[in-house]
Amino acid sequence: MMLAARDLALAGRLAEISAEFAPGTITAICGPNGAGKSSLLACLAGLVTPDAGEVALDGAPLAALHPRERAQAIGYLPQDGEIAWDVAVRSLVALGRLPHGDAGDAQVEAALAALDLEALAQRPVSTLSGGEKARALLARVLAGSPRWILADEPLAALDLAHQLALLGHLRRAADAGAGVVLVLHDLALAMNHADRVLVLDGGRIAAEGEGEDALSPAIIARVWGVDAHWLGEPGARALSPSRAISPRRSAP
Amino acid sequence: MTRPVPMLLLLLAIAFPLSLLAGRVWLDFGATPNAMVILAELRLPRSLLALVIGAGLGASGAAMQGYLRNPLADPGLFGIAPGAALGAVASFWFGYAASPILLPLFALAGAAGAMALLALIAGRTASGTQGIALFTLAGMMIASLAGALTSLMISLAPNAFAMSEIVSWLMGALTDRGWGDVWLAAPLTLTGIACLMVAGRGLDALILGDAAARSLGMRPAMLQAWLIAGVGLAVGSGVAVAGIVGFVGLIVPHLVRPLTDRRPSQLIVPSALAGALLVLVADCICRILPTVTELRLGIALSLVGAPFFLWLLLRMRRGSGGRLA
Numbered sequence: 001m002m003l004a005a006r007d008l009a010l011a012g013r014l015a016e017i018s019a020e021f022a023p024g025t026i027t028a029i030c031g032p033n034g035a036g037k038s039s040l041l042a043c044l045a046g047l048v049t050p051d052a053g054e055v056a057l058d059g060a061p062l063a064a065l066h067p068r069e070r071a072q073a074i075g076y077l078p079q080d081g082e083i084a085w086d087v088a089v090r091s092l093v094a095l096g097r098l099p100h101g102d103a104g105d106a107q108v109e110a111a112l113a114a115l116d117l118e119a120l121a122q123r124p125v126s127t128l129s130g131g132e133k134a135r136a137l138l139a140r141v142l143a144g145s146p147r148w149i150l151a152d153e154p155l156a157a158l159d160l161a162h163q164l165a166l167l168g169h170l171r172r173a174a175d176a177g178a179g180v181v182l183v184l185h186d187l188a189l190a191m192n193h194a195d196r197v198l199v200l201d202g203g204r205i206a207a208e209g210e211g212e213d214a215l216s217p218a219i220i221a222r223v224w225g226v227d228a229h230w231l232g233e234p235g236a237r238a239l240s241p242s243r244a245i246s247p248r249r250s251a252p
Numbered sequence: 253m254t255r256p257v258p259m260l261l262l263l264l265a266i267a268f269p270l271s272l273l274a275g276r277v278w279l280d281f282g283a284t285p286n287a288m289v290i291l292a293e294l295r296l297p298r299s300l301l302a303l304v305i306g307a308g309l310g311a312s313g314a315a316m317q318g319y320l321r322n323p324l325a326d327p328g329l330f331g332i333a334p335g336a337a338l339g340a341v342a343s344f345w346f347g348y349a350a351s352p353i354l355l356p357l358f359a360l361a362g363a364a365g366a367m368a369l370l371a372l373i374a375g376r377t378a379s380g381t382q383g384i385a386l387f388t389l390a391g392m393m394i395a396s397l398a399g400a401l402t403s404l405m406i407s408l409a410p411n412a413f414a415m416s417e418i419v420s421w422l423m424g425a426l427t428d429r430g431w432g433d434v435w436l437a438a439p440l441t442l443t444g445i446a447c448l449m450v451a452g453r454g455l456d457a458l459i460l461g462d463a464a465a466r467s468l469g470m471r472p473a474m475l476q477a478w479l480i481a482g483v484g485l486a487v488g489s490g491v492a493v494a495g496i497v498g499f500v501g502l503i504v505p506h507l508v509r510p511l512t513d514r515r516p517s518q519l520i521v522p523s524a525l526a527g528a529l530l531v532l533v534a535d536c537i538c539r540i541l542p543t544v545t546e547l548r549l550g551i552a553l554s555l556v557g558a559p560f561f562l563w564l565l566l567r568m569r570r571g572s573g574g575r576l577a
Contacts, residue, residue, distance in 0.1 A: 047466050068469040076467035084321035084459045085514045098457050099469040140460070144468075 003044060003074075003148055003179055007053035013039040014050070014203045023147065023179040026170060028194035030184055030215070032224050035200040037183040038079065038152050044181060045076040045150045057148075071099035075146030079153045079183075081137055083125050089136050090121040096143030104143060111143040115169055131162035138166060148179045155182075155189060167193045191215050191230070191237045199223055211237075221245060256511035260525035264303070264532070271299040271532050275539045297431045302535045303528040304434065305426075305494050308441040308486030310527020311520050313501025314508070315448040318455035318516025319479055320384060324564065327487045327501040330480070331394030335366025336491035337422060338398040341405045344418045352432050356492035360440075363488025366394050367480050374476065383472060384462070424495035424550025426535050433493040444485030445524055451478035452517030459515065497550050499557025500527050506564065 008017040014036045021027050021044070029037045042048040044055055046062045055062040057073060065073075075096070083092065093111055097104035112118050115135040125133060134154065141149055149170065155163045167189065174180045174195075184190045190197050191211035199207040199214050201223040207214040212234060220228050220239075228241035272295045273279045279295070281287045312327035320329070327333060339362020340355055348354040374387040402422075409415035454475035457465035466472065490497065504527045505519055512518045531549070534556070538547045 042463070045467055047463055067466070067471055071467060071469035074467065076464065078461060078463045078467075080461060080463075082461035082464070084461070085318075085509075085516070087459060087514045091513045091515055092459070095456060095460060095468065098453055101453075137460075 002058065004056045005040070005044060005053065006056060008040070008043055008050045008055070009052035010039055010043065010048065010050050014043070016204060017053070019198055019205065019208065021179050021181055024174055024177055025195040026174050026180040026182065026193060027196045027198060028182050028184045028190035029198045029200060030187060030190050031200035031206070036203040037200055040200065041150050041152050041181065041183050045074055046070045047076065068099050072144065073146060074148045074150060075141035075144050077137060077141050077149070077151035077154055079156065081133065086124045086126045088122050088124055089117055089128070092125055092136055093117070093139045093143050096140040099144060107145055108143045111139040114142060114172070115139040130157055131159065134158055134162065134166060138169060142173065146178065148181070149173055150181045152183045153185060155184065155186065163189065187215055187220070188237055188239045191239070192235055256508055256522040257525065260522060260529060264525060264529055267529060267532055268299060268303070271302070271536045272296060274536045293430065297434045298426050298429055298535070299532060300434050301426055301429050301437060301493060302532040304438045304441045305490040305497060306500060306527035306529065306531030307524040308444055308490045308527070309497060309500035309531070310504040311445045311448050311524040312483045312486045313527070314505040314516060314519040314523035315451060315455065315479055315482060316501065317505050318458065318519065319475070320388060321458060323506065324502070327483055328395060328498065329388060330366070330370060330391040330483050330487070331398060332363050332366045332370070332484050332487050333491050333496060334395040334398035334402065336360065336363035336488045337496055338362045338402045339365070340421065340492065340495070341402050341418050344414055344421065345405045345409065349417065352430070356433065356436050359492035360488055362398070363484055363491065366398065367484035367488070369394055371477070371480050387476065421495050423548035424497040425546070425548045426494055427546055429493060437489040437493045440485045440489035444482045444489070445520070447478050447482030447485065448520050451475055451482060452520055454478070455516035495550060497531065497553055499553050499560070500530055503557055503560050504530060
């Protein structure tokens with residue numbers, strides 16, 4: 001039930017990426033702008049074909065899977081949160097059932113309930129706040145009951161309360177057995193909420209492991225070029241950056 | 253949200269019998285000479301053809317707007333209607349238009365050529381924003397090319413009569429159409445609508461953007477193929493038997509969308525029914541207007557459609573970021 005990247009390379013964006021992601025855990029992919037985080041996530045979701053290497057799901061090449069089977073296994077939440085037509089929240093969430101070819105009323109209702117959207121189910125999405133919209137888009141992913149949830153900066157543009165609420169939902173999904181892989185910019189959220197952190201720099205893996213190791217001050221200084229230190233206790237860390245110490249490196 | 257299909261079917265059930273009676277002569281079976289002949293050979297095929305053409309245009313418009321995620325999209329963007337028109341004009345030019353079968357066959361050949369060209373140019377890059385942009389540009393290029401060749405043929409028409417016939421035909425009309433046209437257009441249009449219905453799930457996925465749609469299993473090349481086939485058959489066969497009938501594909505999805513849950517897949521059948529109703533009513537009005545010569549259907553619909561399009565643009569300017577209906 002593993003999702004694995006093997007020697008992935010994507011011209012100008014990724015190089016020599018090998019990593020394994022375990023079900024039941026939350027993995028955060030962090031890195032500076034242009035580090036290749038979104039490209040790696042798109043490769044893991046099977047949306048971008050790497051120039052070299054492969055992504056494997058349960059040991060089999062992801063590229064060999066039928067798009068519908070892949071979609072049933074992997075739920076992907078892009079960063080842009082596009083919704084082209086002003087559909088009702090319930091209709092939006094029900095789109096998550098498209099790979100299964102059924103209405104999936106029970107799963108849709110469960111996803112709406114899990115994200116506290118029942119009262120908004122008939123509301124047009126244009127009337128939602130940013131936080132409600134983010135919850136609806138995540139509910140769309142959950143409605144597909146995927147074994148893997150891959151989300152590209154799902155917490156961007158959300159206030160603190162909504163960030164924590166959304167992370168709570170993702171944690172529950174992981175506890176239920178799903179593998180969760182998130183691209184996160186906020187290093188404190190990654191440190192406190194991810195089981196494992198993968199740090200990218202210039203399209204390569206700069207560090208990986210538990211947050212305390214992968215996001216150590218030394219690695220932050222090397223990768224982000226920022227002198228910073230962590231405050232608080234493990235699980236409730238806050239990052240205190242003090243000064244920029246070097247310019248950013250470019251992608252491969 | 254209401255359920256538009258029963259309502260539209262009811263309206264069609266009322267409008268269709270009335271359309272059989274309406275015309276320069278209001279059919280009175282007790283008083284009109286040859287009433288049954290007029291009904292069976294003129295009114296019935298004409299009304300059926302109005303339904304078929306309107307349904308094809310309405311469904312195509314709904315699918316196009318869903319695919320391009322743009323409320324201003326129209327089946328004409330594919331270049332298939334201009335391609336079909338070019339084929340039809342060629343039949344006039346070469347003197348085959350007098351044949352009841354050759355003119356539509358030429359038009360269908362033109363539509364098929366446009367479809368093939370579109371698939372050839374846009375098919376290789378079917379995914380992503382770039383793919384949709386290439387698709388739109390390819391369609392516009394084909395429409396421009398076909399329009400230019402049509403104009404060239406008109407300007408080089410062998411005689412004034414042929415030129416007049418071509419121009420008149422291009423205006424779009426259902427005058428004097430018979431059962432042969434119905435048998436030609438109906439199966440092709442219905443097949444086209446069926447293709448568009450197959451594409452509906454992919455269009456629904458596109459609500460979330462290209463990347464999310466592909467993550468839901470949508471295959472861009474497959475979706476594009478169904479759309480080209482669906483719009484090609486539905487619009488191409490309509491142009492083949494009635495000429496250019498514009499604006500139906502643009503207007504109808506807007507009128508119907510508020511009655512649905514706004515998913516493209518749920519819009520295709522209601523748009524087909526509403527398109528059928530619109531063309532049927534418009535054709536009836538063309539028939540009964542007391543003009544010296546019958547108003548052309550294409551002109552009538554453009555007279556209604558152009559102000560509607562303007563209203564749409566003004567509403568977009570006032571609205572929220574271009575999202576409509």
